[in-house]
Amino acid sequence: MSDAASPAYPTRWKRPPQMVTSRFWRHALTIGALVYLVLAIGTVEVNWQRVMVGLERGQRFVAGFLQPDFTSRWRDISTGLIESLTMTLTSTVVGVLISVPIGIGAARNIAPAWLYMICRGIIAVSRALQEIIIAIFFVALFGFGAFAGFLTLSFATIGFIAKLLAEDIEDIDEAQAEAIRATGASWVQVINYGIQPQVMPRLIGLSLYRLDINFRESAVIGIVGAGGIGATLNTSLSRYEYDSAGAILIIIIAIVMLSEYSSGYLRRWVQ
Amino acid sequence: MLSVEKLTKVYRTGDKALTDVSFEVPKGQVVGLIGPSGAGKSTLIRCVNRLVEPTEGTVRLNDLDVTRLRSGELRRARRRIGMIFQEYALVERLTVMENVLSGRLGYVPFWRSFTRRFPGEDIAKAFRLLDRVGLSAHADKRADALSGGQRQRVGIARALEQDPELLLIDEPTASLDPKTSRQIMRLIVEICRERGLPAIINIHDVVLAQQFADRIIGLQAGRVVFDGGPAMLTEEALTRIYGEEDWTAMQQSAAEDEAAEAEERAEAKKMMRAL
Amino acid sequence: MTVRDISAAEAPIWHHRTPAGRLALYAGWLGLVALFVWCWNLMTERTMWVFVYDAPTAAADLMNRAWPPRWSYMERLWGPLWDTINIATLGTLLGIVLAVPLAFLAASNTTPSRLILRPFALFCIVASRSINSLIWALLLVSILGPGILAGILAIGFRSVGFIGKLLYEAIEETDASQVEAVAATGASQAQVLNYAVVPQVLPSFYGISVFRWDINIRESAILGLVGAGGIGAQLQASLNVLAWPQVTLIIIVILGTVVVSEWVSARVRHAII
Incomplete structure (x- = not known):
């Protein structure tokens, strides 16, 4: 019991490695990461002269952001804004309307296998491609302008809503659908009685969330x-009109924050 | 020696948690603090190391007025007060050894604790304490890989690693089964005897308190309503502390644990022999 | 009773709406439809429908020109x-x-x-x-x-x-x-x-x-x-x-x-x- 009788305890202790236990791999990973970092940073070419000029431009941008000019380009700004907002709303409505049947078809528990495969395929294609790449194609097919943007956002909405809707349907309380099915209801009736009431509030919430995302994206695909x-933003930046660009950015941030706040509020109200 | 004088705590909501609490704990005394939930037990022991700021009154630890310290001095005072928690409060994702060594944080500069390069004597002490609580084989395991009883032993080792002059113990057995509870209580009391450490054990189980504490303090609605030896804790005194509560249920469960206790005592002896 | 009627009658039950609430709900949906139509008109004001009608041909043409990918460009x-x-x-x-x-x-x-x-x-x-x-x-x-x-x-x-x-x-x-x-x-x-x-x-x-x-x-x-x-x-x-x-x-x-x-x-x- 006494200290004299007790064995000598070690005076050194090293924390055992937690994630990679093999010594070899730990060193290999560290060296690999370092080599990669050196190589990657090596590829960054910085033209310091250009950066010095840029710093001056950066100051002008900050000044433009702090003293935004809403008036001199107001016509362009308002046209762009109206296009963005209308595009956002119409594409969300159309996208959601199309997503509902696709989402139902992509739910494993209610759709037949062949339909499931098709709908999952559509969702995968829509999700794999960036909005901007889709936009390039739609612009090539349908010409410049808001209509191509509308199609882009609708297409992107389908992948988003249909996937989440399908997952929701797969997660529903089977017992309720089962009970409806036991009464001898048809497939449509099962969906209407057994599934719609459970999924509807979530669908409205998702649509509002997507409305939010679509606005952010609508600010980008114009590029x-x-x-x-x-x-409009692209034009004003390429003309170095930083005060107009600042105004546009402030409008975008304000609308995003407003819509995030209000859609959060609406979602809580619906659910 | 710890002395608490006229300690009062009023929460910002206006709730009066403690009213004029005064007592002294001499060296080596184990005090069981009992009372119904909401009586202020937890607030009282947290006022001693100022995890909760007392509203009025003083707390003196060996002539140092803890209530008057500024933040740097308070940290140095906290090093001298070990604390053991209800839900163990180990840092789950750190190893057992790091948890024990964290008892030295107040003594080492930041860079040493950050690089885990603690002084050799701290590490040797941590190994000795882990041995003492029967966990020497588990030093490199992560804390969340241990059972409840083992985690509480790590908690005890962490508090002792501080070389404390006082132990504050908050419901040490609340999340443990009856058998493990007794083992833990026995371990705590043994350690206090070995080191002549005073301790305040905040405990809801009256039978355990009576069995292990040298002295019982009963709190009721923030006031001390009982202060005396475990033998003085009569039926009448308990009714004063707990009101209309029924005692027989608690005592019955104690009788049921009797068998478990015999077994556990044998184990404790084995442990003592091993040391 | 048609399926449509049931869903409309049930909507208020999940939302715990009173008859007045139901009316508000209908008004809300109607408002959404009106808003959609209005936005649609605004958005398509400047759309060249010729391009849109021409899109299927354009798509076929694009497919022809875009396929096969030019693998040699990979390097x-x-x-x-x-x-x-x-x-x-x-x-x-x-x-x-x-x-x-x-x-x-x-x-x-x-x-x-x-x-x-x-x-x-x-x-x-x-x-x-x-x-x-x-x-x-x-x-x-x-x-x-x-x-x-x-x-x-x-x-x-x-x-x-x-x-x-x-x-x-x-x-x-x-x-x-x-x-x-x-x-x-x-x-x-x-x-x-x-x-x-x-x-x-x-x-x-x-x-x-x-x-x-x-x-x-x-x-x-x-x-x-x-x-x-x-x-x-x-x-x-x-x-x-x-x-x-x-x-x-x-x-x-x-x-x-x-x-x-x-x-x-x-x-x-x-x-x-």
């Missing part, structure tokens, strides 16, 4: 010609 | 692809470096000052989040000139908000009793962070970072469209000369990269959690 406020 | 894509991965990785690292201190300032349980630094950190996070990385790139290219640097900064600035938000939420969810226990040993503020808070948030931190890296691979692939380097620059160049077979190849490469990065990120996150 490739699909209309909206992004096109 | 000119390895460099930009390497740049794209570097933009994503270095940008994510930059985002992490900026986001970690912001997250600790923004979390209500670790912030050193509730009145000044916390609102400031929250504002940085919100501002970064509401600007798309492509817009960041547009801005930075205009300021710094085209190149990888603008891309890295754009990805980094966008990642700050994402990582910062998720990380500060994770910090706010840490177990307070572990923090209390470490503070009770007499540890300093920095030591409490190091021993009690950091171990608890580390798994979510790794998860968030890898997740964001995966998203950044996708985003960095298109930053070149506005001149911020990477494979998107090649896309832009090919689009400018209407070299559709090259465009097809680039999109195939982007899709492949995205699939691989998604797989890597899923594997890493699985290994951590």
Whole structure:
């Protein structure tokens, strides 16, 4: 019991490695990461002269952001804004309407296998491609302007809503659908009675969330010609009109924050 | 020696948690603090190391007025007060050894604790304490890989690693089964005897308190309503502390644990022999 | 009774609406339809319907021209692809470096000052989040000139908000009793962070970072469209000369990269959690 009788305890202790236990792999990973970092940073070419000029431009941008000019380009800004907002709303409505049947078809528990495969395929294609790449194609097919943007956002909405809707349907309380099915209801009736009431509030919530995302995206796809406020922003930046660009950015941030706040509020109210 | 004088705590909501609490704990005394839930037991022991700021009154630890310390001095005072928690409060994702060594944090500069390079004597002490609580084989395991009883032993080792002059123990057995509870209580009391450590054990189980504490303090609605030896804790005194509560249920469960206790005592002896 | 009637009659029951509420609901739907029509008209005001009607022919034509992809162009894509991965990785690292201190300032349980630094950190996070990385790139290219640097900064600035938000939420969810226990040993503020808070948030931190890296691979692939380097620059160049077979190849490469990065990120996150 006494200290004298007790064995000598070690005076050194090293924390055992937690994630990679093999010594070899730990060193290999560290060296690999370091080599990669050196190589990657090596590829960054910085033209310091250009950066010095840029710093001066950066100051002008900050000044433009702090003293935004809403008036001199107001016509362009308002056209872009109206295009963005209308595009956002119409594409969300159309996208959601199309997503509902696809989402139902992509739910494993209610759709037949062949339909499931088709609908999952559509969702995969819609999700794999960036909005901006889709926009490039739609602009090539349908010409410049808001219509191509509308199609882009609708297409992207389908992948988003249909996937989440399908997952919701797969997660529903089977007992309720089962009870309806036991009464001898048809497939449509099962969906109407057993599934719709459970999924509806979530669907409304998702649609509002997507409305939010669509607005953010509508500010971007204008860069490739699909209309909206992004096109206006692109023009003003390429003309180095930082005070107008600042105004547009402030409008975008304000609308995003407003819509995030209000859609959060609406979602809580619906659910 | 710890002395608490006229300690009062009023929460910002206006709730009066403690009213004029005064007592002294001499060296080596194990005090069981009992009372119904909401009586202020937890607030009282947290006022001693100022995890909760007392509203009025003083707390003196060996002539140091804890209530008057500024933040740096308070940290140095906290090093001298070990604390053991209800839900163990180990840092689950750190190893057992790191948890024990965290008892030295107040003594080492940041860079040493950050690189885990603690002084050799701290590490040797941590190994000795882990041995003492019967966990020497588990030093490199992560804390969340241990059972409840083992985690509480790590908690005890962490508090002792501080070389404390006082132990504050908050419901040490609340999340343990009856058998493990007794083992833990026995371990705590043994350690206090070995080191002549005073301790305040906040405990809801009256039978355990009576069995292990040298002295019982009963709190009721923030006031001390009983202060005396375990033998003085009569039926009448308990009714004063707990009101209309029924005692027989608690005592019955104690009788049921009797068998478990015999077994556990044998184990404790084995452990003592091993040391 | 038709199916339509049932659903309409049932709607008020899930929402617990009174007859007046039901009326409001109908009015709401009607309002939405009217709003949709109005927006549709506004939006299509300037649409050239000739192009739209012509779209099927245009699509067939495009398919003809875009297929097969020009595989030989691949040798000119390895460099930009390497740049794209570097933009994503270095940008994510930059985002992490900026986001970690912001997250600790923004979390209500670790912030050193509730009145000044916390609102400031929250504002940085919100501002970064509401600007798309492509817009960041547009801005930075205009300021710094085209190149990888603008891309890295754009990805980094966008990642700050994402990582910062998720990380500060994770910090706010840490177990307070572990923090209390470490503070009770007499540890300093920095030591409490190091021993009690950091171990608890580390798994979510790794998860968030890898997740964001995966998203950044996708985003960095298109930053070149506005001149911020990477494979998107090649896309832009090919689009400018209407070299559709090259465009097809680039999109195939982007899709492949995205699939691989998604797989890597899923594997890493699985290994951590």
